[in-house]
Amino acid sequence: MKTGDDYFLAGRSLPWWAIGMSLVVTDIGAVDMVAIAGSAYLYGIVMGNFDWLGSVPVMIIGAFIFIPMFWRARVTTIPEWLGLRYSFSVRTVVALIWGAVLSISLGITLYVTALAFNLIMGITPQIIVVAEDKTIFDQIVEATGEAKTHEFTFLQSIEEANKRIKLLGNPNLILVDSDFADPTLIQSPEDSPVTGFTISAVNEAWGAATMQDARKPGWNIMYSVILMGIVIGAYTLLGGLKAVVYTDVIQCAVMMGGSMFILFYGIYYVGGISEFRSTIVDLGERTMYHFDLVIPVDQEFEGEGTQLPWAGVFLGLGMVLANAYWMSNQTIVQRTLGARSEADAKASYVFGSLLKVFIPFLMVVPGIIALAHNPNIVNPDTASSMLVRDIMPVGFVGLFFAAFLAGLMSSVDSALNSASTIWTKDIYQPFFKPDADPHHYLVVGRIITVVFLIVAMICANFADGFDSIYTLIQTIYGLFQGPVLAILVLGALWKRATATGALVGLITGVAFTLSLNLIHAYASEDNKLFHADDPFLYVAWWSFVWSMVATIVISLFTKAKTAEELKGLIYERGKKSKNTETSNG
Structure with missing residues (x-):
């Protein structure tokens, strides 16, 4: 090389x-x-x-x-x-x-x-929650605030919990609803603490104190x-x-x-x-x-x-x-x-x-x-x-x-x-x-x-810090892909598209995308722009439309490149363009 x-x-x-x-x-x-x-x-x-x-x-x-x-x-x-x-x-x-x-x-x-x-590899810290109802489990997860750093498992019986412990080894913490089951029946290793709780006591302070009892992970995700x-x-x-x-x-x-x-x-x-x-x-x-x-x-x-x-x-x-x-x-x-x-x-x-x-x-x-x-x-x-x-x-x-x-x-x-x-x-x-x-x-x-x-x-x-990684990725790409696609499509299929039009369409399109996301995020529930919590699909469409319109309008009032300058850069059906030399701009 x-x-x-x-x-x-x-x-x-x-x-x-x-x-x-x-x-x-x-x-x-x-x-x-x-x-x-x-x-x-x-x-x-x-x-x-x-x-x-x-x-x-x-x-x-x-x-x-x-x-x-x-x-x-x-x-x-x-x-x-x-x-x-x-x-x-x-x-x-x-x-x-x-x-x-x-x-x-x-x-x-x-x-x-x-x-x-x-x-x-079994490195992620594991927490088992034994409770009668999943709503109790959800409250536990929210109270601890550790959903992204620990693996929480919801089980509805002591028998299931003991089987899970045998399968996984020694979990970091086992939480049992004392009003539903007897914590002393849990067959846990010595270094896996078992804690009983009552739902009335579950809050953020309880969650923080409870997590102090969990065995600390020995391997950070970083x-x-x-x-x-x-x-x-x-x-x-x-x-x-x-x-x-x-x-x-x-x-x-x-x-x-x-x-x-x-x-x-x-x-x-x-x-x-x-x-x-x-x-x-x-x-x-x-x-x-x-x-x-x-x-x-x-x-x-x-x-x-x-x-x-x-x-x-x-x-x-x-x-x-x-x-x-x-x-x-x-x-x-x-x-x-x-x-x-x-x-x-x-x-x-x-x-x-x-x-x-x-x-x-x-x-x-x-x-x-x-x-x-x-x-x-x-x-x-x-x-x-x-x-x-x-x-x-x-x-x-x-x-x-x-x-x-x-x-x-x-x-x-x-x-x-x-x-x-x-x-x-x-x-x-x-x-x-x-x-x-x-x-x-x-x-x-x-x-x-x-x-x-x-x-x-x-x-x-x-x-x-984000709930869905896939939605996060799509939201990031959605901020600019609509405007970029608009100027690329117009540039390839419409010889009248101009540099000024493309620049205006691109910059205002990205700004429009950011505006839509911010307005939707901070609007009240009754005034949301879109019927979706993460509206990246709708935002992508409207940012594309905005950039297309902006590029076309500005291009109609600004000077386009000549046919000679565009040779090989515009799609022409049935024709093969000659190689165009690479340029620095």
């Missing part, structure tokens, strides 16, 4: 099949293995829309319109293409946005994977974050995109194979398909739509509006977030930019779309199986990990861990490589050293990789 192109684009030598498998495992990653299963635990099969609607058709469209156009332009990043199409200012703003978001999302990825790693970051960062640093993609090929096979085993064994464990379905249906109102791909807009979940109504899924996901993800996400598109030919770039997206058809079965359904197995999981992001730990035969937990580790490695190496590419090619090169030799950019790219890894580890420390 001698140049920046070797590091960032694998010397433009990647075959379609390797890129296709890399696209799938990069998209899924460790976050989706954990977070999609967690969301499926809460909302059901509707999460499959993120692949069946949000990936398959979009990838086919991208394969024949956007990806060939990007590849022929010979660019290294999406911001670079926007710079060629519009202006250096547009390129810089988009690069800064993506650079910041990639570091945050990488931190979230490290946190989620460390969370699952600790749970599978230790796992740092350990994983160093191991995966090392091979990304040394190998660049080629190492990332070919490692992804192996990881894709391992991840899909492991997930398939969990799917079939999980259904077998809960009694087969019929028993599985009836168990979910019998849970009542909370699972009324768990097997529906379309959920009514006014459906509520535990007193809150649904996060995934059909209107939001169709407009926000199908029309905006999915297209933005597969057309403008640097971690995804960068692989196709390293393809050895235009045909390979196209074929990689088609092949990837075929593989994506199976992902909801492998990632979403296990989350629903976890619900059938244990409907009282406090932190849904741990659902898949708890399912594997509880039901998998001895020795087979390693299979899930291998699949999980494969997803983790792909997520981290992709984000690291793409972040260093954007900051090197779109920020460092044009602003600080535009005429350096290719080897210099290779060195700088590696330095930036290390810096990003450190920043991501710091960001990971703040991820536990």
Whole structure:
């Protein structure tokens, strides 16, 4: 490896099949293995829309319109293409946005994977609560304030508790409702304290005092974050995109194979398909739509509006977030930019779309199986990990861990490589050293990789403050993906779009997105803008519409580039554009 192109684009030598498998495992990653299963635990099969609607058709469209156009332009990043199409200012703003978001999302990825790693390895502190009613259990969890740092298990008999203790070993704390059961009947190890309580005494002060009795965890989650970051960062640093993609090929096979085993064994464990379905249906109102791909807009979940109504899924996901993800996400598109030919770039997206058809079965359904197995999981992001730990035969937990580790490695190496590419090619090169030799950019790219890894580890420390990791990620991406998609689509399909129009549409679109989120967050319950607690799907749609309108209006009153300047940068049906030289802006 001698140049920046070797590091960032694998010397433009990647075959379609390797890129296709890399696209799938990069998209899924460790976050989706954990977070999609967690969301499926809460909302059901509707999460499959993120692949069946949000990936398959979009990838086919991208394969024949956007990806060939990007590849022929010979660019290294999406911001670079926007710079060629519009202006250096547009390129810089988009690069800064993506650079910041990639570091945050990488931190979230490290946190989620460390969370699952600790749970599978038995490192997460465990608290057993024995009570008659789940409402009492919920009060206990709220009073302690430790739902994100401890694993709480709700049981309704002393016998169940003793079986659980035998299965898990020595939990950190066992809490027993004294009005319901006798705490002295608990068969606990000496270092697992048993505490009786009465519901009338449960409050925040009681929770804080009770947690003082719990055995302190000996391994902080940040230790796992740092350990994983160093191991995966090392091979990304040394190998660049080629190492990332070919490692992804192996990881894709391992991840899909492991997930398939969990799917079939999980259904077998809960009694087969019929028993599985009836168990979910019998849970009542909370699972009324768990097997529906379309959920009514006014459906509520535990007193809150649904996060995934059909209107939001169709407009926000199908029309905006999915297209933005597969057309403008640097971690995804960068692989196709390293393809050895235009045909390979196209074929990689088609092949990837075929593989994506199976992902909801492998990632979403296990989350629903976890619900059938244990409907009282406090932190849904741990659902898949708890399912594997509880039901998998001895020795087979390693299979899930291998699949999980494969997803983790792909997520981290992709984000690291793409972040260093954007900051090197779109920020460092044009602003600080535009005429350096290719080897210099290779060195700088590696330095930036290390810096990003450190920043991501710091960001990971703040991820536990959010209820749903998947919703958090979608909300972050929803802040800017609508505006970026608007200027990208107009730039590719409408030659009249101007640099001024794009810049105004982008900046005001992001501001509009922030405004919608803030107004919705601080509005009273009767005056909420959207019928959803986290309205990222609606916000994505309206920010896209705003940016489209703003860009079109301003473009009509400002000067557009000439046909010669736009050669190779506008989609022309049935025509192949000549390669356009890469520019610094």
